[in-house]
Each structure stands twice: as C-alpha cells, then as structure tokens.
Amino acid sequence: MDAVTRALDGLLGRCAALVPPARRGWAEAVRAEAGEVPAGAARAGWLAGGLWLVAREAGMVRRIAYGLGIVAVAAIAALVMRYLWSAAHAGRFAGWDKARVVWLVALLAGLPWVARARGVFGPPGRSVAARTVRVGGATALLVLVLDLARVEHFPEPAMFGVLNPPAGAWSWPREAVALTLIGACLAAVLTVPVRWPKVRPVLVAWGAAAAALALYFTLAPVQVLLTVYVAGIFAATAQRSPVVPATLAMSAGIGLAGGLLIAVLWDPLRSPPAPGLTPRTDVPLLFMLLVGVIVAGTGVAGAVGARRAGDKSDPLARKARGWQYLAAGPLTAAAAALPLPLVRASHAVHFAATCPPTGHLGHCTAAPAVWMFFLVIGPVLGLGFGTFAAFIPEAAPQPPRQPPPDPPDEPDRPRPDGSLSAGVFVKI
C-alpha cells in the first residue's frame, strides 16, 4: 500500500502542473494534507481524490470523454473500411462504396483542419451537447455508408438513379468533377461571409442548399449528402458557432425521438401485398410525421435556444436568436431522418436478398429510396421552417422610435417649391 500511496503522491505532484496556475495551489493543498491522513487505504483514497480534483479543474474529464469518442469513431471507420475492402463486399457498386467511405473519412478528418483559420468547422465547442452531437453524427454517417453498401450488394432498380448517378458505372472523371465542385461549394461557404459580410447568412445557407441539390441530382448523390451532413454538424458544433448548446441538445433530442418513432412505426412486414414497400404503405403518413417532428423541433429547440441567446431588445442578441431557429430546423430534421436507415437496414438487406428476381423487385428494394428522400428533403424542409421562424422575431414589433425634438427657437422658413417630407415628393 505504501508503494501505491507513493505512486499516487508522485502522480498528483506531476499532474498538478496540468491545472491552471490560479488553481494549482488547491492540488498542492491536497498533497500537503495527505500526511495527516492515516497511512494505508485512507491516504491512498485521499490522494486519489486529489487526482480527481486535478482532472476536474484541468477539464480533463471532458477531454478524455471526447478523446474516447474520437477513438470510437476511428475504430468504426476502420471496421467499415475493412468490410468494404474485403472479398465479402464485391460487385458493380463496390467502387462507389469505397469512394464514399474514403470521402467521408477525409471530410471528418480534414475539414476541421482545412477550415481551421475560419473556425467555421471546428474545433468543437466546450459543451457536452456539442461534443456529443459531433461524435454521434460522425458515427451515424459511417454506419449509414455501411448500410447503403450492404443494401447495394443486391439488385436494386428502385435505387437506381437515387444512390448513384444515372449511368450507374464507376467513373473517375465524373468523381473528380463532383469532388471538385463540392470543394468549390465548401470554399464558397467559407469565403463569402468574409469577403461580403453584408450577405445574410440565411442567403448563404440557401445558396449552399441549392448547389447541393443540383449536385445531388446530377453527379454524386451520396458524396454530396455526406458532405452536407458533415459540414452542417461541424458548423453547428464548432467552438465559434452561434448555436447555443441548448439548441443543439433540444433539436438533436427531439429529432432522435421522432426518428426512432418513425422507424418503429415503419414495419415493412405489415405492408401488403408483399414484403417491402408498396404504393399502399404508410410512407406518406410517416413523411407527415417527419414534417411534424421537424416543425416541433424547430419551434421548441429554437425557442429554448433563443431564450438562452439573449434579450430581444439587444440587436446582437436578436440576431443570435434568429440563428437558433435557423439551426434548429435542419438539425432536428437530420436527427430525425438518420435513425430510419440505421435501425431498419437489416430489414432492407433481408428483403433485397430474398426478393424474387422476377416480381416485386421494385417494392423489395424501395426502402433505401425512401431513406434517401427523408435524408434529403428533411433538412431542406428544416431549413425552410427555420428560416420562417428566424424571421418572426425580427418581424416582431419594435418599441416606437421617439422623433427627434424640434430645434428650439428656429423661425419658420418658407417651404421651397418641392418638399421631401415623409419621404414623398410633394409639389406645393
């Protein structure tokens, strides 16, 4: 036990240097008291408490938890890549699947570094919500790529043109063009607000959404989708993000709860006449549910976040309040759309594998098309609702401005022939 106590004492002495100088005396105080504590387990416990104090004061608990999250994401990425490069996954779309996961990993690892000068995409905020959303979002996207690859392993006429470009075959020139255009859009998002500060952020967001939709339907759908999701998650959770932790937590929580509800309600086994999706399934109803979740998340998360952002009377706080609504819509939609493919992938794989080759092929493989529809249209709708809600606070009636007092003792001067009174040219 003496050896343990000595080791803990030495460790505490060294770790005290990690604490900010203003707090370092407290760690030294624990060490100084240790001599008073009875030797043995009690003293070891006392010193262990000192180490816990150092961990708290140095912010190490949060750092360690986030570090473990990054390690988990890296491990999942390695497992996904191992599966996609293994012999078990081969076929017509294997090239696309590999390109997607490489692009996703490059985005996750590279985007914060590339955009570090602007601070738009990283480093992560200090709040638990920001770090949880970032790690959870990265994990969900990696699993999404894996699920899409698993489903694509089978014939999928319904997915043709949704997951892959119309030609369907792997093409290096098309991939290069797509990635270049995606990179150009990201660069525009970073540079436009800096070079033209008068451009409203909502216009930048809608411009980026329009460009993403155009690229989605013409060149590389999944790559564009992954880019938009990664960029959105990083931008919302960055240290310099205007989105407050309450907005992040509420929108992610409401979206996730709604998405899980949709996934639970969407049971393809109930859908007549054959397993899989048919025109008579309840997909339109589920879509309405998705819309309801997005509206609720935008309203509730935006309102809670806006309340934390500041007072309405302050112009800067009013701008920050608008940001909360603008971010809450797409975040809620993304959190609601992601659980469907993640929870129901096994069903889709099963149906695609057991689908008869001559009949019901479209029905059996329609599930990923529905996922993609939800994943694409959800954030666009969320951006729309968020934009609408963000403009309501700005449109709220402002306290009337007091007219400037009349200049004292100024004699009435004769009006000229033309007057600009009240902003209307009046000919007297």
Add this chain to the structure above:
Amino acid sequence: MPGGSGFSAQTLLVLAALCAEPADWRHGYDLARQTGLKSGTLYPILIRLADRGLVEAQWEEGRPSGRPPRHLYRLSSGGLAAARAALEDAAVQAAARAAAAPGGAAPGAGRRRSAPRRPGLAGEGP
C-alpha cells in the same frame, strides 16, 4: 439535492462545519473528518466557495516542523452571513418536510410561516 439557497447538501455540510467556529482557520483534513466528505468532493466545494468570495484561504505561516505547511480556510464576513442564512433556510425546509411526511409533526407546524396575528384583529370590523 440543492436546497432553497442553491447550495447542495454537501456544501451545506461544509458551511456548517466552517460556521461552527467562524473565527478559526481550518485545514482540509479536519473539515473532511467533520463532514465525512472525501477529498475529491470537499476540495471542489471549497474552490467554488472561494471563487464566490464566501471562503478565505491562505497557506499556514511559518515552517512547521515535520510536515509541510497546510492550506487553511475560514468563512469571510459575507460568507458567514450567507452560510447562516442558508443553514437556517435548510433547517426550515427540513422541518417542513418532516411535517409533510406521514406521522410527522402536527399540521401547520414548520412549513407555513404565516405572519403572527395582531391582537385585537379578531374583534375588528364593522
């Protein structure tokens, strides 16, 4: 569970220990023995109290023989007033809970602190 004063139960324990002899400087292990708190709980509480100006801290003066100098703590004047108010508030709340619990004190005791009746009020009026 935070009390009505906003202090946690552990913080109230520390405040009570410091309040017992407010003029004396106390050291960490002494407080830990009295409150039953571990060092990993006690010191963060002392740090927060010191940040809020409720506790004064200083290193022991001189060089004591056979041991390193201790870090000493006591309540500041503002801290003493805040501690007394918080402890009084906690005592009132504890009494109210005891009264509300089944088999507790007589109804009306503790929780409701109605203003004392002025003599003669009952007979007033038209």
